[in-house]
């Protein structure tokens with residue numbers, strides 16, 4: 001039998017997961033673990049490049065693990081772990097720092113944005129963030145890294161670093177391909193449908209753990225469009241608000257756009273909003289309930305991330321040993 005291709009993704013536990021995350025990439029991950037050997041980790045080392053509340057960070061990391069399992073990432077079928085539990089990431093990151101140029105890091109758009117946004121804390125970690133990410137990736141020798149638009153430049157620099165290192169020492173790292181994953185729906189903010197749904201616009205954002213009554217309230221207040229037609233029709237350019245609601249309704253129920261337009265024929269936007277709210281509540285209910293159940297079972301979650309760290313470390317340390325040997329460190 002062919003060996004499965006390897007795929008890896010890190011997610012920062014810097015905020016609570018929301019409907020945009022879920023209906024976007026997250027929903028496709030359970031299919032991916034059938035096709036690839038997958039590593040998923042909580043990128044807590046990356047998260048502290050911006051100040052975090054320690055208790056919140058701990059809680060979010062654990063909640064996110066529970067949510068991934070609740071969303072269908074069976075920990076028996078993929079490697080689920082916490083980045084800081086596998087010290088080899090930070091160790092490889094140091095080595096790669098010495099093969100990454102000051103100039104190329106200075107040109108990264110995310111560094112420029114974030115150091116401007118957090119001018120009072122433009123720390124060195126923010127600057128070398130892409131090197132740590134390159135280490136995260138290269139240490140597992142993956143074939144693919146699924147990326148959204150915002151992370152593409154980071155995968156590019158990872159490839160550059162790998163090629164530079166391989167150029168000096170031979171084929172140490174597999175140079176991964178960016179993988180344009182099925183991104184699923186691109187969900188927009190409920191109260192500002194020109195912007196992507198995001199935790200920084202909390203009133204237009206539905207969180208996975210939110211109470212049903214709060215979800216329903218947010219949908220009732222969703223912005224619709226001020227066109228005169230007032231009919232429920234999918235037309236993102238003319239009717240961004242209504243089209244976003246139709247898209248969410250379709251994703252939550254599996255109904256087609258045509259079926260939804262027919263369902264609301266002759267009715268205004270007023271009927272659509274609560275219907276979408278209820279469909280979302282029902283779609284999220286099993287995930288929220290399963291997450292809550294898992295969070296009651298700390299011993300189980302602990303066993304998951306411990307086993308994950310063990311499996312990940314085995315692979316990561318193998319790569320690290322090879323790198324240490326290549327650069328000339330004396331073996332212990």
Ligand code: TRP
Pocket residue numbers: 008009010011012043046132133136137145151154
């Ligand atoms: N930088 C990524 C983000 O903010 C998270 C991340 C860290 C990551 N290490 C990674 C993603 C390695 C893919 C591979 O979304």
